[in-house]
Amino acid sequence: MNAHDSEKVIGTLIHEGYRQVDTVEDAHYVFYNTCSIRDKAEQKVFNRLQHFRRSDGAGRGKVFAVIGCVAQQEGEKIFERAPHVSLVAGSASYTRLPEMLVQLETGNKRVTGLSLDTDQAFDTPFTRRDNPHRAYITIIEGCDKSCAYCVVPFTRGPERSRTSASVMEEAKRLADSGYTEIQLLGQNVNSYRDPSCTGWDFATLLDRVGTVPGIRRVRFTTSHPRDFVKEIIDVIDSNPNLCNHVHLPVQSGSSRVLSGMQRLYTRDQYMERISWMKNARRPIAITSDIIVGFPGETEKDFEETLALLDEVQYDGLFSFKYSQRPNTAALQLSDHIPEEEKSRRLTVVQEKQRAIQIRQNANLVGTQEEVNVEGYHATLNLWAGRTSRNRTLNFTHAGSETPEELVGKYVQVRVTRGGPNSLAGESVN
Ligand code: SAM
Ligand code: SF4
Numbered sequence: 001m002n003a004h005d006s007e008k009v010i011g012t013l014i015h016e017g018y019r020q021v022d023t024v025e026d027a028h029y030v031f032y033n034t035c036s037i038r039d040k041a042e043q044k045v046f047n048r049l050q051h052f053r054r055s056d057g058a059g060r061g062k063v064f065a066v067i068g069c070v071a072q073q074e075g076e077k078i079f080e081r082a083p084h085v086s087l088v089a090g091s092a093s094y095t096r097l098p099e100m101l102v103q104l105e106t107g108n109k110r111v112t113g114l115s116l117d118t119d120q121a122f123d124t125p126f127t128r129r130d131n132p133h134r135a136y137i138t139i140i141e142g143c144d145k146s147c148a149y150c151v152v153p154f155t156r157g158p159e160r161s162r163t164s165a166s167v168m169e170e171a172k173r174l175a176d177s178g179y180t181e182i183q184l185l186g187q188n189v190n191s192y193r194d195p196s197c198t199g200w201d202f203a204t205l206l207d208r209v210g211t212v213p214g215i216r217r218v219r220f221t222t223s224h225p226r227d228f229v230k231e232i233i234d235v236i237d238s239n240p241n242l243c244n245h246v247h248l249p250v251q252s253g254s255s256r257v258l259s260g261m262q263r264l265y266t267r268d269q270y271m272e273r274i275s276w277m278k279n280a281r282r283p284i285a286i287t288s289d290i291i292v293g294f295p296g297e298t299e300k301d302f303e304e305t306l307a308l309l310d311e312v313q314y315d316g317l318f319s320f321k322y323s324q325r326p327n328t329a330a331l332q333l334s335d336h337i338p339e340e341e342k343s344r345r346l347t348v349v350q351e352k353q354r355a356i357q358i359r360q361n362a363n364l365v366g367t368q369e370e371v372n373v374e375g376y377h378a379t380l381n382l383w384a385g386r387t388s389r390n391r392t393l394n395f396t397h398a399g400s401e402t403p404e405e406l407v408g409k410y411v412q413v414r415v416t417r418g419g420p421n422s423l424a425g426e427s428v429n
Contacts (some may be wrong), residue, residue, distance in 0.1 A: 002068060004127075004136035005091055007066065011126035015097050020370075024052070029063045034070035035203070036151055038323040049082040063104060065089070069321055073326060075114050086235045091141070092157040094122040104133045112427050116157035120359030123162055133372070133408035135179045137170050138162070139205065140186035141152035143240075146222065147251075148333070149294060151325040152187055156319035159187075164194040167213070175214035178410070181372055182215055188224040190232060195388040203231035210241040216410065217372065217388065219243045225250065226271055233276045236284065244282045245390040247316075248273060249289035253308030257294055262329065267308065274312055286388035287316035290349055293342030294322045295333035302345055309352055315360055315389065317353045321346050347377045354420050361391070361418025368428060369393060371413045376403040385411065392422040399427070 008429050009031065010020055021027050032048065035041040044067065052064065065087035072090025079085060085099060086109055090376050091237040103111045121141045129135055143152045144159040184206065186192065192202040200208070203218075204209025210218045213242055218241055223232075225248055236242045246269075252258050277284045290305060309317070321342040324331060337345075371385035382394045383406065395413045397406070417424040 001182070001187070002033055002136060002187055003095070003130070004185055005068065005122070005129050005130055008122060008124050008138075009094060009097065011128040012094070012097055012124055014128055015330050016101060016124040016155065021193040025146070027062060029065065031065045031067055032265045034066060034068040036073045036155060036325070038320060040074075040323070042070050046081065049085065052107070053082075053084060062372040063087070063153045064145055066092070067091070067255070069151065069178060069190065072114060073151060076110075076112060079110060080152065083305065087111045087113075088206065089120065090116070090155060090157075091292045108150055111130055118157060119161050121162045123166055125170075128390045131289050133179060134181040134183065135174045136183050136185050137167060137174075137209075138185045139189060139202075140169050140179070140192045143187040145188065145226075146262055146329065147331040148260060149291065149322060149325065149328055151328060154189065156328045160347070161185045161192050163196040164198050164208070165196060167205060168208060170208045171212045175212050178214075178408075179217070180215060180410075182209060182218040182390050184209065184218065184220040185311065187222065188227060189220045190227045190229070201231075202227075203228070203229065203235050206232065206242060206378060207235040207239055210235075210239045216241055217243050217391070219245065223248050225270050228273050230276050233280050233284070240282075243388045243390065244280075245285040245287070246277060247287045247289075250308065250312075251289060252294065252301065253305035254297070257297050257301045260296055260330075260333070261294060263290075267304070269312070271308075283389075283400045285315040285391070286312060287390070288312070288314050288318075290317060290319040291322050292319065292345035292349055293337040295330055295336040295337065297322075297337060297345075302348075303401060306352060309349070309356065313356055313360060315351065316357065317349075317393070319349045319353070351357070357420045361420070361423055363418075364423060365418055366415065367397075368412055368414050369423075369425070371411050373406050373409050373411055375407060383388075383411075385413075387423075393425055395425040397427040 024030055032045055034045045064085045066085055066348040067089045068091055071088045078088050086104055096113050100113055102110045140161045142159045145151055162370050190202045194200040251261055251263055252271050253267055277286055369387040371387055373383055373385040376386045383397050384394050387393055393413055412428045413425040415423050415425040
């Protein structure tokens with residue numbers, strides 16, 4: 001989501017007449033788009049800013065801007081901590097960026113965009129996209145949930161969906177300019193509700209984007225289990241252009257911890273959604289997020305998470321140590337888990353998941369997968385691409401195409417080997 005926000009911010013700046021340069025040294029304006037989901041991400045921003053302190057000379061003559069979640073969270077405190085910063089703006093203020101830049105150009109030394117009071121999503125036709133074949137489309141911004149550990153509702157503001165007409169128009173524009181793969185984005189895409197009188201829900205929007213001529217693959221991330229309805233699986237089953245991959249973060253396998261996290265579902269309700277996917281007509285890859293060491297997580301709770309991994313057999317997993325975030329409800333909880341214990345639990349989860357992925361990927365040996373080609377490693381003479389199930393597949397290809405000709409195309413590949421994080425194979429056409 002942040003990567004795509006950067007694409008939109010860059011596009012907006014280029015539209016205003018600015019030019020993008022390759023290095024920070026060459027820039028007059030330096031924008032840091034920031035993440036504050038965990039403490040580590042936040043610290044990185046200040047370390048980088050430190051590197052360009054004007055007093056050191058490296059930042060002389062440059063104008064520094066901090067945008068995104070750290071900007072929203074820390075607000076004007078950033079000016080105290082990094083006095084060489086001139087602009088601080090959260091994502092809910094990106095529509096005001098051109099106006100804020102005018103303020104800077106006219107000599108204003110400190111400009112802020114920190115209001116969260118908006119019912120608008122950042123909808124711009126000026127996106128400068130990084131990839132010529134695969135494009136992101138934000139369909140919903142912000143979050144109305146209040147998970148006890150999470151900073152997002154404080155940094156990205158209330159939930160606001162774009163109209164289905166504007167999403168469809170963007171999808172058609174992308175298809176017309178040669179894109180074949182679209183990824184629909186939102187903190188909780190399945191909370192999507194068309195604000196226009198068309199009134200589409202997420203499953204309808206997903207299906208319709210998957211029928212845009214020229215679009216061969218549609219992905220979406222992230223889904224919240226509470227709002228995940230069976231219709232989503234039904235449309236994936238009926239529309240082959242919808243990728244057979246669902247990222248459905250569980251966070252914990254213990255209903256007691258889920259309740260403390262204010263996740264709004266129990267383990268059983270989560271597992272019901274998993275059973276819809278396991279019973280789908282097409283095999284659907286399932287991935288998830290786990291937080292270990294949430295305050296009060298006992299050894300028994302943790303074992304329930306490990307048992308859930310055994311039961312679901314995820315195709316991929318992002319796992320994190322619980323990190324205290326400002327303003328969040330979990331700060332009030334007692335019984336914080338020591339850092340070493342969190343690290344131990346994280347290692348156990350990651351080792352278990354690695355073994356599961358080795359087995360899952362070994363099961364794919366002998367199958368044929370369609371790959372959207374992403375690149376070529378000349379030294380290894382290997383092509384790389386992604387399957388509909390979102391697996392990276394490295395493959396040999398006997399054809400004489402150049403990378404310019406093959407990247408972005410779809411190739412049938414027979415899987416010959418599986419590793420923990422990727423597959424290997426050979427093309428069959
Ligand atoms: N909206 C998505 C959902 O509800 O599942 C999650 C979006 S969040 C940006 C991505 C992931 O970061 C979460 O699923 C969670 O696992 C992790 N995360 C969020 N806050 C965290 C915290 N305070 N400590 C550790 N991990 C956290
Ligand atoms: Fe954060 Fe929960 Fe919202 Fe996801 S649903 S962004 S975890 S508050």
